[in-house]
Amino acid sequence: MGRPSDVLFLDDDDDLRATFIDLVRTLFARECHGIGSHRDLIALGERALHCGVAILDINLGPEVPSGIDAYGWLRKHGYDGRIVFLTGHAASHPLVMEARRLGDAEVVSKPVSLVALTSLLEDAAPAEHAPQ
């Protein structure tokens, strides 16, 4: 079962996902559930819904559900935590525009600096899990 301090990270790039998990575990002493696709998210199920913050890549590759679909799944299943879209696409890209229109999710452009990422996770961190 996931905890509110856990971080959900969805990105189709294996190296980035592994590095992000290492970062969260090493620097923030928090658990990070790294998944690579919408299907993985469904498989993670309840554990995903209990994470405090979900960081979702918008484009998960050609011809597959996007991060916006993952957002839809999370909200549909009662997820009320913070959702941040991480994207490498232009601000004018239709998927990025759609993500901005959702209203209750932030959109952050890749590459995000370590400082900005720290701030993002600190804001979402419960008091007992402040970064070290």
Next chain:
Amino acid sequence: MIPQPSENGHHARNAWRGALWACGLNAVGMPLDILMAREVTDMPRWPPLVSGATGVLLMIVLFAYRRRPTARLARTTFLVNTAVIVAALWITSTAYAGAPGRWIPFQANKLGALAAAMLAPDLVTGSVAIAAFVGMALVRYLTLHEALQERFAIGEPWTIVIYALFAMALLAYRAQRIALARRMFRIRSESIATQRLARAFLALRDFTNTPLQTIELASGILHRQHPELGPILDRIDRSVDRLYRLNNTFSVYESQIEWTEEDLTPDPTALVVGH
């Protein structure tokens, strides 16, 4: 990938189409002259037949080059077609002028001048064709016997000059429209090329953002875990920063892209390498 349109190819195709229509009109129209002149006893039948047959022959040539038409081919066939018609009209007009009854002179020349204005591949070719139709009529008139000249209706054959003026005006207007269309075509081609370049640059940027993000985060982890590696990691960070700045320069292309459905889940590799 959006195919690169060719301005010369577009122009050549239009010129080819005009020449084909002109040859078609010759092939169909000139043999009709035989019907029109069936009551003129001295009318030779071979000039309209030869002219029509040449029109058919030129159409076959044009069809043979339909996959790779050139403006030069269109100009040549158009001028040969015009020359053959004018030659045929030169011969038949003598028989018409001498025939009993009232002849409204040089109708075919007037029609030819107007058709040339509408179908000529370009301004120069059209002007030559109009001059040929009109010049032939005037020279024919001047070389006719005085008795035959006096049979002409009032104002003839000089009304053909008015036709020539109208034909030249139509030709000039059409040439202007063609030039405008070519300009629009060029602008559109440049826009497509810019779009393609913008897409490639942005795809390149999007493609590199994730690896850069990985390097930045990995460097961050190493900074915390191995502070003694600081100077080395600082060099990596500075290099990554330079790549960030390079990526940011591609942002200027964002405003030049008209996003399509295909962009919703793009494959960056395909956009960059083109397949």
